[in-house]
Amino acid sequence: MNHALLKYRNLDEILKAVGGPVNLLRSSSLGPYVFPVVAPEYSNWRAEQQAWKNDCALLNLSYHMTDLYLSGPDVMPLLTKVGLNKFGTFPTNRGKQIIAASHDGYMIGDGICFHTSDDLYRVVGPPMISDWVQFNAESGNYNVQMERDETITFRGGEPKIYIYQIQGPHALKLMSDVTDGKLPEIGFFHIGEFQIKGYPVRALRHGMAGAPGFELFGPWKDQKFVLEALEKAGEKYNLRKVGSLAYPTTTLESGWMPLPCPAIYHSEAMKPYREWMTPMHLEVMGSLGGSFESTNIVDYYMDPVEIGYGRFIDFSKDFIGKEALAQKVKNPKRKKVTLVWNEDDVMQVMRDSIYPDKSPAKFMNLPLAVYSTFQYDAVVKTESTPAYPSTLATVPMQVRCCRSRSWILNSANRARNWWCVGANRTHGDRRWRKTRFMKSVPRLRRHLSIRS
Numbered sequence: 001m002n003h004a005l006l007k008y009r010n011l012d013e014i015l016k017a018v019g020g021p022v023n024l025l026r027s028s029s030l031g032p033y034v035f036p037v038v039a040p041e042y043s044n045w046r047a048e049q050q051a052w053k054n055d056c057a058l059l060n061l062s063y064h065m066t067d068l069y070l071s072g073p074d075v076m077p078l079l080t081k082v083g084l085n086k087f088g089t090f091p092t093n094r095g096k097q098i099i100a101a102s103h104d105g106y107m108i109g110d111g112i113c114f115h116t117s118d119d120l121y122r123v124v125g126p127p128m129i130s131d132w133v134q135f136n137a138e139s140g141n142y143n144v145q146m147e148r149d150e151t152i153t154f155r156g157g158e159p160k161i162y163i164y165q166i167q168g169p170h171a172l173k174l175m176s177d178v179t180d181g182k183l184p185e186i187g188f189f190h191i192g193e194f195q196i197k198g199y200p201v202r203a204l205r206h207g208m209a210g211a212p213g214f215e216l217f218g219p220w221k222d223q224k225f226v227l228e229a230l231e232k233a234g235e236k237y238n239l240r241k242v243g244s245l246a247y248p249t250t251t252l253e254s255g256w257m258p259l260p261c262p263a264i265y266h267s268e269a270m271k272p273y274r275e276w277m278t279p280m281h282l283e284v285m286g287s288l289g290g291s292f293e294s295t296n297i298v299d300y301y302m303d304p305v306e307i308g309y310g311r312f313i314d315f316s317k318d319f320i321g322k323e324a325l326a327q328k329v330k331n332p333k334r335k336k337v338t339l340v341w342n343e344d345d346v347m348q349v350m351r352d353s354i355y356p357d358k359s360p361a362k363f364m365n366l367p368l369a370v371y372s373t374f375q376y377d378a379v380v381k382t383e384s385t386p387a388y389p390s391t392l393a394t395v396p397m398q399v400r401c402c403r404s405r406s407w408i409l410n411s412a413n414r415a416r417n418w419w420c421v422g423a424n425r426t427h428g429d430r431r432w433r434k435t436r437f438m439k440s441v442p443r444l445r446r447h448l449s450i451r452s
Contacts, residue, residue: 025288105324106263162223289372
């Protein structure tokens, strides 16, 4: 991080000192979100990607997420005020997504809330959602107690709990074996309780690639024994541990956007939050990268409707951003899609980035071409790539190699003769990467936001 920022008390002071949020985030050298401790690869990232599709995969989520524990009589009033989605009665042993918007209806972040006992809830995910919940709990009139277990990147010591995911077509069989046939029936986004080799374990049931999956958690002191049991039981199912290179590509399976630029930097309504936020928060240290350029931070924001959360909004209750989101539901401007890149074009970009006699192009990091905390590349409709293109997309563009040997692009419009400008502008790199999308896209999934 920029240590010069530590002399300021909060984000609001920093923004005034550096000339605004775009200057702050563009000048950061932090890079993409870090997945600490877990090895980059345990076999290789291609085989690890294949594992959750064809066999069985083990993912270690113990280190990189922020856990915010909430208890007290006002937890549910707090969650329903901060979260735009429906919570209902939210009984114990259930999980729910929590989605948060700003007062003017832009995205702040989202995560998962676990209700694990009568008076204990755990909000987990990128720190943006935990920060916003914590601020509202502290600044509002809520009778809530909090305990924060920070990502290990920002503190020493061991995590409070372990979190392992078992995913893939054979996940259910593996879990049945490792529990000696005593795995209870667990509904989707319900939490089951059972034992593995005598150690108590809880698991949230969800899934990837169309198959049942499990997110196991328990006391950190048991993590070694549970992990060993999972690996032993997984031998017959070709279980592979997933490293930190392949892990972030799982978000593209579901189309989840884990790190949109949080809508906290611009409005007067957010000033108290900016004054609460210290220089050590990721929202202050994070970097803004990519070829899309604007001096207006609002151009980097997204709203919950355009990224696919419109159907989850519960307008029957009061929540932050309700009035603004009601208008956005009536007048949507973008939607979330996936574009598939032509393999020959991608190989040409890579050749151009390596050999000096080719046109300058930025190398596509594999398996995920993300170079900053908040990645925003431009997609333009043109047969050339001008120095400052007319931008038709203002959303994160992330490229990854997928199992079908096609290439997924997180951005753009309706997939006809579009050009991608994908230089890394975090550190002032003005070289443009030019890649033509295939004219006929065989698979168009709802992944990313586009302008209509």
